[in-house]
Amino acid sequence: MSQNLQNEIDFHDILTDPNLSRRDFLKTLGGGIIILFWVGDASILEAQRGRGYPEDFNAYLRVGPDGRVTCFTGKIEQGQGAITSLPQMLADEMDISPDVVDMVMGDTSQCPWDMGTFGSMTIRFFGPPLRAAGAEARKVLIELAAEQLQVPQERLAVENGVVFDKQNKDKKVTYADLAKGKTIARRAKEKPPVKDPSAFQVMNKPFLRRDSREKVTGAAQYAGDIRLPDMLYARLLRPPAHGAKLKQADTAAAEKIEGVTVVREGDLIAVLHKNPDQAGEALSRINSEFDVPAAQVDDETIFEHLLANAGQERVVAEGGQLEAGEKQSEIVVEQTYLDGYKAHAAIETHTALAQVEGDKATVWISTQTPFPTRDQIARALGFTPENVRVITPFVGGGFGGKSPGQQAIEAARLAKATGKPVQVCWTREEEFFFDSFRPAAVVKIKSGITKDGKATLWDYKVYYAGDRGAAQFYDIPNHRTASTGSSFSGGPPHLFATGAWRAPANNTNTFARESQIDIMASQAKMDPVEFRLKNLKDERAIRVLKAAAERFNWKPAPAPSSRGLGVAMGIDSDTFVAEIAEVEVDRRTGRVRVKRVSCAQDMGLAINPQGATIQMEGCITMGLGYTLTEDVHFRGGMILDRNFDTYELPRFSTLPKIETYILDLKDEPAHGGGEPAIIAVGAVVANAIHDATGARLLRLPMTPDRVRKAIAATA
């Protein structure tokens, strides 16, 4: 694992955390990565050091007396499908049906420690220890069966959890009878190998979601659906802008509503009621005044602001000499790319229900990070982490936004203060206000080519997007990539929180890089696929690009060809993607209609090809939002987008025809699948717009207004 170069690229931001040495990082990579980018607290980080996935297979699974196998994981289900793919892995290793596997996910009192569900890491990093646990459990159960049946192990086989004598099938014993629901004390003397792909029965086969029935009947429970006796719903007094200071708050009118409880505890002012809507009514009766600092920056001036406050840059990658590269270049292209803040906008808002009894707390949370959030709650309450239990029901979408656990701390503090179970469910306005946005960012690139289209120079500077996906992967002899700021840090010069947003940093970096590559191809009067192939050496990159072109039936032509076709590619979470899009541009209105997106993906072994396909579709659909419409508007610390009327998500009518193609690479390790296909959407559409109109869009999102202006500038 530590030899894997792409991991280092993916997590470069994390490696640059001053609290975390590279050696620590690699040491713990196999056992879950230690990183708490939203906390920024060295002592918590310290506490996580050295934690990893347990060796004892009992931590991952339990064979029940009824033959059902419970699988324990600190990962959570937020729609990405781990609830389906993890049982596939365990079932295959144990020779059981995935139908008999029950999942316990994200419960800190039952599941092995885990850093959280993000970074497309579930299959990549939790998968191997889970498979190993399944393989060892199978081995130990066979040993037990050999003793019980008085048959040598070599003569035994397993089917559907029944161990039998290959020479006499009537001689058999079930896993259930062997384990009897107990912890299995025996260990395999040697760790057995996991299954060879040629022996897969369940892995690499398409499976429908396992949680659909609950989700289509309304039975599936999310954090907001948990009910406890005497529970109260809380609404909290919020500032009108980030940086605003409370001058005074009068809660007298709110207190007059029957059944209202008011809590004032330092910065926390809340009203609670047994009905959430009536808590909201009480909140509206609080008379409050805030000092709001004058706005200095808005969503138009933010880019100058970021550049003016840019800190120390660090070199992400370099080779050759930029000066030499510039001399070799016959054509030099210099461009600046801009990307605004993006909201996560999961349909489920941040929600938590907390119950405090004595010095113990139980908190049901919509979270991607049950264990780190547990530790945060413990600190907020002054409890030990062992006395805090976090339970994660189904999560209604995360996308990186549900790693911060502010709402859980609020619920826990209020539960402690009132002595009653308290639910905090953010309104959509609160969700937009407190979201850890994907950061606004600037990318400056100076690149060069010879007249026959050989890339010679690449000088890349990214400000505030972060490092993931920043390093270019083309064969460019003289190159340098430098990065300032991080996806994960938040804080100044940002006016509000920023954080990981599905494939953090990589969306912005891939938009800039692949737009620039396209400009170079166009200047060389070369077909954009051919130009890339000419400048690629990486075999995986070449393979995936060729696959995409073949699937799309790509016909070479230099851009702009007026066909409205674009290509873009990238690497994320060890996975290579290449996308081709077809667009139609209304030159008068600037409206872009994306008609078709075709995506080829090299993700190594796909555990559940059906789930992986759906992740690709979801990535492409979600990607069209940041590409065409999504942009957080703000004035100073005031967030102007407060609901979906102004913050426009992709809709049914946005949809292009989506074609996905997963390369058949089951003998290779499994790479990430939840994020890669989103990274190229911005560039593939920008390149297709250029191909259609000759206009080059350098800023996301590519709104009709910006497209119209870019077309006008070309004329």
Add this chain to the structure above:
Amino acid sequence: MAETISFTLNGAPVKVTTDGQRPLLWVLRTDFNLTGTKFGCGQAQCGACTVLVDNKAVRSCVYPVRNAGGREVRTIEGLSKNGELHPLQKAFIAHDGLQCGFCTPGMILTAYSLLQQNPQPTREEIIEGMDRNLCRCGAHTRIIDAIQAAATAMKGGTSK
């Protein structure tokens, strides 16, 4: 002011004494403990809170409970009959028409309402009919496929 409101909820007569201005969403979720109906935006922007009132999709987050008086309210919990899933529910399962599942009850009930009005919609009509329901996971194409399959399974009728 508190008033008593009577209506039919998932086929059974119910009464609730409460402020009639309260949104139906919260009355369903708290007073009746029917949590399948979701809160997403509070302003009828996303459709997660969609329920059926007299077989038509309404956004329960902005629908005063008083207006339900004397009417038939159906939530996602009341769509299956005797444990037998509605064709829409079956089709959402068969097509993987969901990911996180949070928008799903609203999607299914909006589709139900759409098929009541137009039992054999074209793909374009489904897109138009569903366009005000938001899904952040990007399950859209599969939702459309599921609705088309359900319409076919229902053979132009409105029940199974």
